[in-house]
Amino acid sequence: MPSSFPENSVGLVTPQCLHFDEPLVLRSGKRIASYDLMVETYGTLNAARSNAILVCHALSGDHHAAGYHKESDSKPGWWDNCIGPGKPIDTRKFFVVCLNNLGGCAGSTGPTSLNPETGTFYGPDFPVVTVRDWVNSQARLMDRLGIVQWAAVIGGSLGGMQVMRWSISYPERLRHAIMIAVAPKLSAQNIAFNEVARQSITADPHFHDGRYLEHGTYPKKGVMLARMVGHITYLSDSAMREKFGKASEELPSEAIKSNFGRDLRSGKLSFGLDVDFQVESYLHYQGERFSERFDANTYLLMTKALDYFDPTVDYDGDLAKAFEHSQCRFLLMSFSSDWRFPPERTREIVNALLKARKPVSYLEIDADQGHDAFLLPVPRYMQALSTYLARVSDEVNR
């Protein structure tokens, strides 16, 4: 590992592109004749092939979960807080696998790939993929890697939904299911926000019914707007007040202090339509950056995968029944200020698991950062994950 990276980093990593020739039949009934999956692994598979952990990504993630692709990278992978030597998902003990899901835009087959049947980009013709389809494709990846059973499947948010589906669809193929900041399914409010995001994208004049690549354009503004809406739901109100409310610290001491997060961008109001508050500026920046790296059609697909996820669909709406044949042990974690998938939602999964008489541990973490907390090094969260996974390592690295 080059000395320029922190000692507990996995350092330089190289993704692999794996090709799959066997057609995949999707939940929609459509099929993908063949496809590529971009994969990154960290750590070493042990002789018993028993120490593999699958990390599932959320809406905007990809296969690059930890380490750096080149020396000059300013940021590591999206879950570098969690993955590395000595980190909760300890790469000295585990072989960690992360992939870009089908329909993604980071190298796996998706809307920006060429459709072999037409010779042009899939674009809007790429079929809607569901969490179940992803898990099926992940099972094939598992076979390819020669892994019979995951030591654990781990994910937060949409990643946690994949973990849930693993425990239901492939009960014998994972020892532990670790779901973080997850819900049994989206609520009407969650779906509503997703629909606003989709409408933002499809209303952009550069969207061209999804064929923007053929038109040499990109619905940048629409993606930016979609991300801005999303971003608000990832943060908590209190985290935003803290982040954008430095000025309120300077209030006179006798004032009843309330931090509303109203820091101004330039010290005074514009009395026009300009950006006045820091929070606006921040959202623009986040939206802008995201729109430079993320494909619009993939964003649409990801939100549909979220909306469609319902593990009870084959079980008369009964989540306990869905878990009936699960064989793994479960760890669930939620964050107190997460209003996207609040602790109540996670507890519904816990209750269903209890009703199904499955072994489950649950921890609600006090954290101010909202839904985003699952990506952050919140000490109690990191500690809990470390402790749990140390026990998993003892089981699988005998």
Next chain:
Amino acid sequence: MPSSFPENSVGLVTPQCLHFDEPLVLRSGKRIASYDLMVETYGTLNAARSNAILVCHALSGDHHAAGYHKESDSKPGWWDNCIGPGKPIDTRKFFVVCLNNLGGCAGSTGPTSLNPETGTFYGPDFPVVTVRDWVNSQARLMDRLGIVQWAAVIGGSLGGMQVMRWSISYPERLRHAIMIAVAPKLSAQNIAFNEVARQSITADPHFHDGRYLEHGTYPKKGVMLARMVGHITYLSDSAMREKFGKASEELPSEAIKSNFGRDLRSGKLSFGLDVDFQVESYLHYQGERFSERFDANTYLLMTKALDYFDPTVDYDGDLAKAFEHSQCRFLLMSFSSDWRFPPERTREIVNALLKARKPVSYLEIDADQGHDAFLLPVPRYMQALSTYLARVSDEVNR
């Protein structure tokens, strides 16, 4: 009153357009040389001119608060639940005044009016107006009507902010300040949602930098999107689940029932980008309807008025100090499921009033309908308002 209207309706009403010639200097420093205000009144001013109530509207409201403009109207004014003979704001006892605020799009001077200086529509040149500017214009209306002191000024949401400003700017000119579902000022999250709404509108290719009227176009899709975002924040998660979760009532009785509000529009998933869930359909409809009646530039102005509202700005950030010279009595009400301006926010106003030693009553109403509850006939809310205003009537109708 024609027999076709309910007995407790104010019946047919006719708005008046009042012209004001004295220039109004705005908080921005800009001035409006002359302007019109559209006004509606209900009930009769008593001989002492002491029974007048000013009703202030919120973001999308106008002067038409109660009754009907014509026999064929399918819906009455926006606060008809509250205003009428025998209703909480009892028109047998009070003379009720409601106006469309400056910058509005229902007849008062605003972006859709002709700018006398240019001979064309104001459009984006209409200056940003603040809550304080509105209250100053309302004070002139009050003078015109020959009213020295309001029996009460009443409003919900942005309307409540106008009430707050009245109590600070014109302490001797109101007896009672009644604020419903209000906050001392917007939080970063509130501002963030407003900014998404603004970006939705300005990104619409038909916006033409606000000069869409001159182009003969309208940023319909942008306004629709803005309203969709707003609408989500007006409803509570639980209200949405109830509204869009009828299907979950049919789950088998042994299932752990959770209502997520996931009713499908057509009974099955589209596996495409079509509308799948009822909640999406509902939001489209609401956005569509709104975009047919509301001006885009006015929407932008209203959101800026919300963002800018800060009654503490002349008082070192101290809300108690802002209320120091207030002379009225205060009633505040909040709703348990309102996550836009939650009860905590309202309680901050109550605490500031207590610190300033002002007479204040506060009621938190258990209601599932979110921020929208302030417009709805929630029984305990209606009861409380009735009781309070009956006492006000006793004071002013001696």
